[in-house]
Amino acid sequence: MKRVIFKILITVIIILSSLVAYLSIIGIETNKFNNQISILVKNINKDLEIELKKIKLVLDPFNLKVNIKTIGPKIKIKKSKIDIQNINTGISIYSIFKNTFSLKNLEISTKSLELKNLISFIRNFKNTPELYFLEKAFKKGYLISDIKLEFDEKGKIKSNYQVQGLIKDARISVLKKYNLNNINLIFN
Numbered sequence: 001m002k003r004v005i006f007k008i009l010i011t012v013i014i015i016l017s018s019l020v021a022y023l024s025i026i027g028i029e030t031n032k033f034n035n036q037i038s039i040l041v042k043n044i045n046k047d048l049e050i051e052l053k054k055i056k057l058v059l060d061p062f063n064l065k066v067n068i069k070t071i072g073p074k075i076k077i078k079k080s081k082i083d084i085q086n087i088n089t090g091i092s093i094y095s096i097f098k099n100t101f102s103l104k105n106l107e108i109s110t111k112s113l114e115l116k117n118l119i120s121f122i123r124n125f126k127n128t129p130e131l132y133f134l135e136k137a138f139k140k141g142y143l144i145s146d147i148k149l150e151f152d153e154k155g156k157i158k159s160n161y162q163v164q165g166l167i168k169d170a171r172i173s174v175l176k177k178y179n180l181n182n183i184n185l186i187f188n
Contacts, residue, residue: 020061027058027067047124049076065090065104080121085109108147115141115170141170141183164188 034052041050051074058067071086088107119135145165150158170183 020059023057023059024061025058027056029054029056031055047077050074051076060090063090064093066093075121077121077124080117080124082113082118082121083111085111103151105151106147106149108149110143110145110147110165112142112144112168115143115167118143137172137174139171139173141172142168144168162188
């Protein structure tokens with residue numbers, strides 16, 4: 001009897017260890033959470049939409065969290081659209097069971113975005129005269145950026161966010177009198 005219980009126990013331990021190893025190394029790709037994420041994004045702004053492809057979930061058992069990554073999502077608001085390279089985040093397993101805000105960080109990498117389209121997209125959130133002026137001043141140019149955000153327990157963005165990237169081949173024309181061409185810069 002002891003041998004049977006011992007064999008069952010060893011089998012269960014091997015299966016659980018194999019499952020944890022598989023989830024930690026390879027992970028799972030799914031699109032089952034796309035609808036829930038779209039609803040959460042709609043709660044931020046009713047005009048905001050997100051198109052997600054597959055989401056990859058990888059377990060991090062040492063830090064008790066699940067790392068989530070999606071490649072190639074698109075964010076739309078009204079007629080404006082932004083193509084994102086990838087979005088990464090980690091969700092604490094403990095916070096899922098505690099039913100608290102679970103995002104600790106969020107990393108977003110953009111594809112090459114046309115500056116004029118990006119400013120138009122931002123104006124859909126906050127339409128200010130400064131953004132209107134910027135949209136009219138930029139005639140050409142591209143932006144690639146990496147954004148790192150951290151959240152507190154209540155879901156508010158902490159002030160230690162980082163935005164890094166580069167602007168390539170920008171052209172600015174102000175009042176047809178001042179023209180700046182071939183602006184290339186790296187920013188942090």
